Amino acid sequence: xxxxxxxxxxxxxxxxxxSKCPYCDFNSHVRHAAVDEARFVRAFEREIETIAARIPGxxxxxxxxxxxxxxxxxxxxxxxxxxxAAKHWSIAPNVxxxxxxxxTSVEAERFRGxxxxxxxxxxxxxxALDDASLKELGRLxxxxxxxxxxxxxxxxxxxxxxxxxxxxxRQSIADWKAELEHAISYxxxxxxxxxxxxxxETPFFGLHKAGKLTVPDDDLARDLYDATxxxxxxxxxxxxxxxxxxxxxxxxxxxxxYWRGHEYAGIGPGAHGRIEIDGRRYATxxxxxxxxxxxxxxxxxxxxxxDEKLTGDERADEFLLMGLRLAEGIDPLRFEKxxxxxxxxxxxxxxxxxxxxxxxxxxNLRVTQACFPLLDAxxxxxxx
Numbered sequence: 001x002x003x004x005x006x007x008x009x010x011x012x013x014x015x016x017x018x019s020k021c022p023y024c025d026f027n028s029h030v031r032h033a034a035v036d037e038a039r040f041v042r043a044f045e046r047e048i049e050t051i052a053a054r055i056p057g058x059x060x061x062x063x064x065x066x067x068x069x070x071x072x073x074x075x076x077x078x079x080x081x082x083x084x085a086a087k088h089w090s091i092a093p094n095v096x097x098x099x100x101x102x103x104t105s106v107e108a109e110r111f112r113g114x115x116x117x118x119x120x121x122x123x124x125x126x127x128a129l130d131d132a133s134l135k136e137l138g139r140l141x142x143x144x145x146x147x148x149x150x151x152x153x154x155x156x157x158x159x160x161x162x163x164x165x166x167x168x169x170r171q172s173i174a175d176w177k178a179e180l181e182h183a184i185s186y187x188x189x190x191x192x193x194x195x196x197x198x199x200x201e202t203p204f205f206g207l208h209k210a211g212k213l214t215v216p217d218d219d220l221a222r223d224l225y226d227a228t229x230x231x232x233x234x235x236x237x238x239x240x241x242x243x244x245x246x247x248x249x250x251x252x253x254x255x256x257x258y259w260r261g262h263e264y265a266g267i268g269p270g271a272h273g274r275i276e277i278d279g280r281r282y283a284t285x286x287x288x289x290x291x292x293x294x295x296x297x298x299x300x301x302x303x304x305x306x307d308e309k310l311t312g313d314e315r316a317d318e319f320l321l322m323g324l325r326l327a328e329g330i331d332p333l334r335f336e337k338x339x340x341x342x343x344x345x346x347x348x349x350x351x352x353x354x355x356x357x358x359x360x361x362x363x364n365l366r367v368t369q370a371c372f373p374l375l376d377a378x379x380x381x382x383x384x
Contacts, residue, residue: 003328009062009257010085012044013268014070015290018102021138022203027270027288028068040290041077043297044267045084047286050301051265052088055275058263059090062254063097065119071101075113082118096159096253098123103149103162104141111156122153123192123252124162129179133168150186161190161252166228167221168196169214176224177231184235189250193228194243195221225373242325242372259326261319261334269293269303281310312340317383324379329366347382357382 016035017028052058063085065078078099085091098121099114101107111122126146128134134143141149146162153160164183166176183191196215198208207213216224229239237245241259244252257264266273270288274281285306287293293303310318316339323330336342348365351357356371356378367378 003260003331004334007061007253007257007260007262008058008089009064009254009262009264010048010060011254011264011266011268011271011273012063012065012070012081013067013266013271014065014073015068015269016072017067017069018072018104019138019140022207025199025202026068029290037074037077040294041080043294043303044081047267047297047302048081048084048265049088051267051273051275055263055265055277056088059092060085060095061092062257063095064254065097065099067100069102069107070099071107071110071114075110075117078114078119079117096121098252098254100125101149101153102141103146108149108152111152115156120157121159121161121252122157124149124153124160126150126162126183127165128168129164129182133171136169137165147186154188159190159250160188161192162187163192163194165194165196167216167224171216171224173220173223173227177227180228180231184231184237187237189237190244190246190252191232191237192244193232195225222373229369238327239369239372240327242375256326259322261315261322281315283308283310312338315339320383321379324365324367324375324382327366327369329360329364331363332365343382347384351378351381 013027015027015029017030020028020030063082065073065081070078082097097119099119100123101111101114103124103126114122124146125139126149127137127139129143129146131142134141134146150160150162162183164180166180180193198205198213198215204213208215215221232238232245236247238248239245240251241255244255246252256262261274263276264274266284266286269286269290270293271286273284275284276282283306284304286303287296287305296303316335319330319335319338332343343365348357352359355368356374357365358368360366367375371378
């Protein structure tokens, strides 16, 4: 899929988890009573129908079941949601259908069912390969259970990926290098490697503020980042986005829909979308609280709480913010078309002189690998 080829993604948010991880600020919820899955699935089908009436004629190139923990769903529920999408839109012959899964043995047993339902790629939330770190991160699986789940994923899916978190408390460079080498020996084509960030309104934020949780300082975090790039590149898994590594051609096509500024519909509690109607782009978002979203959908056919027409400047800034996360960078002419003005050549010149940006052979502007950790500052400078 080339950067300018039209693409349409469908994001499905399943908001429930067995437990809430202390670092997580995603829209995820724990319910101790049984979730009425059939009722939620009917609501997903209804919201798809409503959105499809608004943006008919699309061909779905990617579907992503995120969360929460969508692998807690029954395979039949996943099948019903995919059938609803196929009822209202065309489905590309080579559609990528990803499902996020937690590597517990119970969910791993469902992989065969998910494959039969139409899922052809899984993303496993491994997060660490040592038991002490997993416990500290609030994960419910052991390192061995995670590797067992990866092995089961490999058996059922040609395409699979897993996530790891680094810059964890007390983590040394030697520890991370050994862990990453071990992980790569199990990885096929894709790894997501996230630096631990302390997000507001999470338990880790309170512990960090109270001095009870210490994470690597900026210098060590930078060294860990550099070690990550070096090891992954040496193993043929270069970064194609700031936190995502893949063999060439094995990138997550759904995430590229976001980063390349294409169109996608967000379905489910707290899901975001960017949809095109009569040449205008709309930002949508739905009610975050699962039961409140459910009632809105049953009453109105959708759970949207945000439905805003974006200005050219807003579209251009979003394109810059998302596109510069990619190693391929952005096409300056596409920015100019969206914004009605070119990027400031003087600012580009200064940033180029500082070694922060460069021009690729095909004319794209990108952030240099050395300055990827400073991405936010570079984007802010270009957007100003």
